[in-house]
Amino acid sequence: EVLLVQSGAEVKKPGESLKISCKASGYKFNNYWIGWVRQMPGKGLEWMGVIYPGDSDTTYSPSFQGQVTISADKSISTAYLQWSSLRASDTAMYYCARPTSFYHSGGFYSSGVFDIWGQGTMVTVSS
Amino acid sequence: FMLTQPHSVSESPGKTVIISCTRSSGSIATNHVQWYQQRPGSSPTTVIYDDNQRPSGVPDRFSGSIDSSSNSASLTISGLKTEDEADYYCQSYDSSSPWVFGGGTKLTVL
Numbered sequence: 001e002v003l004l005v006q007s008g009a010e011v012k013k014p015g016e017s018l019k020i021s022c023k024a025s026g027y028k029f030n031n032y033w034i035g036w037v038r039q040m041p042g043k044g045l046e047w048m049g050v051i052y053p054g055d056s057d058t059t060y061s062p063s064f065q066g067q068v069t070i071s072a073d074k075s076i077s078t079a080y081l082q083w084s085s086l087r088a089s090d091t092a093m094y095y096c097a098r099p100t101s102f103y104h105s106g107g108f109y110s111s112g113v114f115d116i117w118g119q120g121t122m123v124t125v126s127s
Numbered sequence: 128f129m130l131t132q133p134h135s136v137s138e139s140p141g142k143t144v145i146i147s148c149t150r151s152s153g154s155i156a157t158n159h160v161q162w163y164q165q166r167p168g169s170s171p172t173t174v175i176y177d178d179n180q181r182p183s184g185v186p187d188r189f190s191g192s193i194d195s196s197s198n199s200a201s202l203t204i205s206g207l208k209t210e211d212e213a214d215y216y217c218q219s220y221d222s223s224s225p226w227v228f229g230g231g232t233k234l235t236v237l
Contacts, residue, residue, distance in 0.1 A: 025175065035226070045163075045171065045216055047226035059225070095170055109225040113161040113176040115219075120170055 004034075004096050004118035011124045012086050018081035020121045023098030030054040033102045035114065036070060038094045046068035048094075050081060050102055059104055068100040086125045091107045093120045128152045130217050130229035137235035142207050146232045148217030149199040156193055158219050160200040165231075166213045175202060175214075204234075213235045 007021040022034065035050040049060040053072040060070070072079045079096055100112030138144040148160065164176035169231040173182050175191035178200065188211075190203045200219075205209055217229040 019144040030228070044231040045218075045228040047228065050225070061226075097171075099226075100176075104225070108222045109220060110158075111220045111225040113159075113173055114163075114171070114226075115173055115176070115182070117172065 002098075002116050004095060004098065004116055006094075006118040006121045009122040009124070011126070014085075014087055014125055015125055016125075017082070017084050018086055018123065019080050020094060020123065022079045022081075022118050024098075026079045028056050029072075030074055033099050034072065034079040035097050035099055035102075036068075036079075037095045037097055037118075038092050039095065039113070048081070050063070051098065052102075053077075053079065059102075059109075083085075086123075088125050088127075090123060091125050094104075095120045095123050128224065128227060130219060130227055132215075132217060132229040132232045134230070135233040135235065137237055138207055140207050140209060140236055143203065143205040144207060144234065146202045146204075146217075146234070147187055147199050148214050148229050149197065150162070151217065153197065153218075153221050155198045155200055156195050157222055159232065160193065161198075161218045162189075162191055162202045163218065164211075164213045177233045180184065207236050209236050216229065 004051040005023045020108045023119045036048040038046045048064040051058045051070045060072045069082045097114035098116040103110045131149045159177040162201040163171040163173040165175045180199045214231045216231045
């Protein structure tokens with residue numbers, strides 16, 4: 001069974017750093033892109049970025065470029081989303097999700113459906 | 128580009144509901160549209176992919192279509208059940224934006 005299992009809920013203060021994880025199982029981790037999607041309280045879904053664990057090729061949404069860092073550790077089939085300095089506005093549920101495909105070249109993109117989702121990690125940032 | 132969905136729809140059990148998703152620019156037919164269901168407190172799941180394809184396990188009460196004349200996609204749910212009550216999101220892409228989600232539609236089955 002293909003699974004994405006995310007790390008548990010976090011409560012942090014503004015200015016603190018954080019790294020959340022998404023562990024994959026049931027498929028060849030290196031061969032599929034993994035993305036991150038934000039859902040702020042009571043709001044919709046926003047794509048943040050994707051990474052190809054095979055070579056760490058990473059593409060960010062312009063809205064999140066420079067605000068977060070996406071990485072992956074092939075040895076333990078785990079993708080990460082991290083912040084160096086959290087803000088209250090980062091309070092949200094964060095999902096990792098595997099798209100069926102992703103292609104990019106010279107600013108041109110095409111993408112497939114997110115067919116596998118993690119259970120989500122709730123991040124609360126409050127003083 | 129943006130994808131615009133109605134904020135909410137409601138219908139009675141056993142009836143049919145149609146949720147629209149209108150693309151602001153570029154042709155709706157050029158890039159596939161996906162539909163996700165998100166029940167309260169759960170992760171999204173795919174109910175329609177590539178405009179009108181159903182993943183295994185999704186009942187045939189769910190169907191998707193594209194209308195180029197209105198530049199919109201539609202998710203149709205027939206024979207509504209209380210378990211269909213959820214938020215539904217459309218998603219598509221273009222050459223410069225890999226994943227664009229609609230704002231979501233809250234379906235109430237009353």
